[in-house]
Structures are given as structure tokens and as C-alpha cells.
Amino acid sequence: MANPTHRHSRSRRDKRRANWKGQIPNLVECPDCKELKIPHRVCTHCGSYNGKKILEVVSKEL
Numbered sequence: 001m002a003n004p005t006h007r008h009s010r011s012r013r014d015k016r017r018a019n020w021k022g023q024i025p026n027l028v029e030c031p032d033c034k035e036l037k038i039p040h041r042v043c044t045h046c047g048s049y050n051g052k053k054i055l056e057v058v059s060k061e062l
Contacts, residue, residue, distance in 0.1 A: 027036040033046040042048070047055035 025038055028039045029035070030037050030043040030046060030048070031051065032048045033043060035043060035045040037043045037045070042054050045057070047053060047057040
């Protein structure tokens with residue numbers, strides 16, 4: 001395979017590297033409380049994972 005003969009600019013390099021940045025995270029619905037959460041994580045609203053209660057969620061009082 002041939003080697004590149006001309007150097008690519010910083011702008012061209014950075015445009016290629018920036019494709020993964022700024023993507024919106026994939027969200028799924030929690031089966032227990034129906035809130036949106038990140039997949040394969042404990043739900044921050046109800047504290048359950050895979051149908052089991054993992055964390056005790058404490059609500060803030062003002």
C-alpha cells in the first residue's frame with residue numbers, strides 16, 4: 001500500500017476525528033418507572049436495574 005505523498009491540514013485531520021463527539025446518548029425507557037435512562041445502567045429515578053431494586057433513591061428536600 002502506498003504512503004501519503006502530501007501532508008493533510010490540521011483542519012482536515014480534526015474534521016475526521018470530531019465525528020464521535022457531540023452525539024446524543026442513546027436512551028431507553030425504564031421498565032419500572034417509565035423514565036428515560038442510559039442502557040445498562042441503574043435508573044437514577046427509581047434505583048432499579050434488571051427488575052431488581054439496587055439503590056435506595058433519596059429525594060432532595062428544599
